[in-house]
């Protein structure tokens with residue numbers, strides 16, 4: 001499904017990703033962990049097509065095609081969804097309006113008819129129930145005045161509506177209380193299928209108790225320095241990052257900074 | 259000064275036209291002194307500080323004539339509201355509904371307005387204002403007697419249909435104590451027609467009166483709109499002025515409020531949507547003359563193509579006007595590199611115990627918001643349109659009369675959301 005090969009990316013001339021290799025097959029869930037500033041969000045942003053990053057080397061293949069050729073909106077239409085680490089507030093555009101525009105834009109891209117107003121309403125209510133979001137949130141401006149947890153829940157609602165093939169969840173668990181974590185995980189698990197792949201960026205192994213990954217990768221200094229299965233997350237929880245080979249630079253950098 | 263190379267012969271020709279109320283002494287007196295004022299200042303030019311950014315060359319290169327009454331030759335959308343229709347500045351009785359003891363034409367109520375005519379005007383009016391006083395021939399008058407509520411919404415449509423016509427229209431809203439009214443003024447014309455609409459609305463709001471005034475400008479793309487809304491507010495009066503400019507070639511609005519009684523509150527909302535070579539110049543002025551008044555100004559501009567806007571927001575807090583609370587926001591969104599917005603907040607505060615805040619921004623759509631929408635599969639054009647609409651609609655959301663708000667939302671959606679209107 002997704003094949004990232006030797007990916008180097010920089011921002012304003014500053015190199016942030018330094019040779020990422022990652023292959024995700026249909027139905028797989030990959031967790032990416034790693035210290036602050038190691039490049040996790042950058043990786044998901046580059047996959048989703050955010051402006052401002054320069055890919056200086058390497059490639060991303062998605063469903064057999066060159067992903068880097070596509071604009072962000074085309075990538076979304078081809079099934080890539082990014083749940084933002086910091087969801088954006090959009091005053092003046094309601095959740096409903098945005099999702100309707102999104103669904104219809106995607107349908108148009110695939111040469112399909114627009115969704116009927118009644119069908120849309122039914123669908124969005126059903127998905128709101130799935131993530132236990134009160135229906136009044138649907139009429140509110142996107143994320144405006146939402147609490148941190150409500151914003152994250154809203155990301156999962158959008159994912160549930162848009163039914164991506166590849167979901168990138170960037171710290172969707174951060175800022176969630178225990179109950180919300182369960183609900184959000186339940187929402188995510190409901191979307192797991194043999195065709196749908198996911199990349200979960202997280203700092204906490206706790207999330208991985210609820211959404212059990214097939215692989216866990218550790219990102220440091222813009223590189224994957226270790227990969228393993230679920231047990232790697234447990235090991236990280238117990239020992240921190242310092243024992244991993246390739247982490248020395250980070251440790252040194254942190255020490256220098258402090 | 260009227261200089262030799264300035265073509266004002268069309269104004270001189272006004273003198274030959276019989277004006278209503280020619281035999282009324284006070285009116286003649288006002289007209290005479292306004293004419294003297296006009297002769298002293300002439301039509302404004304870029305040398306005038308208040309007109310620096312607004313070039314009137316195109317306006318001045320043409321001649322305009324006062325027209326006689328003609329009947330409406332364009333179709334107006336149906337409405338369930340009472341509606342007055344003016345054609346080239348003359349009331350079209352046949353097309354109008356809603357005339358009553360309280361809602362009349364200026365021509366028919368010159369006696370009623372004597373005490374108020376020009377009472378709200380700036381002390382040093384510019385040339386167009388002076389001309390308006392000198393040659394006002396008609397307009398609407400809403401006169402509410404103490405305690406009276408004008409139910410529903412009164413619409414007044416000013417249609418300009420004759421090429422090269424000029425109308426000097428004077429409207430008065432005289433709202434005595436404890437009255438209430440909502441008035442929607444529309445200015446429409448047929449694209450391609452050149453004309454000059456010089457229109458002033460005076461609002462005299464008595465103690466605790468509530469006046470909601472909407473001005474929706476949809477003039478011809480080749481027309482000139484010189485507008486004034488001048489407000490006097492007594493104790494506890496609440497006035498809302500909404501100023502929406504959607505077309506016209508050159509538009510100038512002077513929106514002033516004098517807060518003259520304690521507890522008065524004025525809200526000024528404005529929205530400019532500029533396209534093509536449109537130019538809109540809004541000059542607002544809030545004069546906090548007494549203590550304990552509040553003012554809240556919210557002007558937004560969306561400029562595309564080569565359009566330009568000017569915003570000058572003046573707030574004056576007099577020495578005695580303690581506990582004033584004044585806020586002014588002006589946000590400009592530039593959609594094209596050729597568009598230009600000039601904004602100039604001007605605060606003159608002579609009292610010490612006041613709260614005055616203001617903010618002005620000029621910028622583009624937020625790239626992070628755009629990426630967010632695109633990452634949801636929304637194509638670039640729609641994402642731009644949605645965010646632009648949302649920006650503009652924040653002004654419309656301040657309208658608390660449901661029917662007016664909904665209608666304006668539809669109008670703005672039509673301007674900015676083509677193809678996506680069903681989203682709102």
Ligand SMILES: Nc1ncnc2c1ncn2[C@@H]1O[C@H](COP(=O)(O)OP(=O)(O)OP(=O)(O)O)[C@@H](O)[C@H]1O
Pocket residue numbers: 011012014016034035036037038039040041042043085
């Ligand atoms: N726009 C930018 N300009 C300059 N540097 C940037 C920019 N965006 C990201 N960076 C830098 O790139 C590095 C990687 O950032 P990124 O957000 O990918 O980290 P992360 O692994 O997601 O961290 P966290 O766990 O804190 O979310 C950081 O050092 C960050 O400061």
Ligand SMILES: [Mg+2]
Pocket residue numbers: 040041042085170
């Ligand atoms: Mg991050």
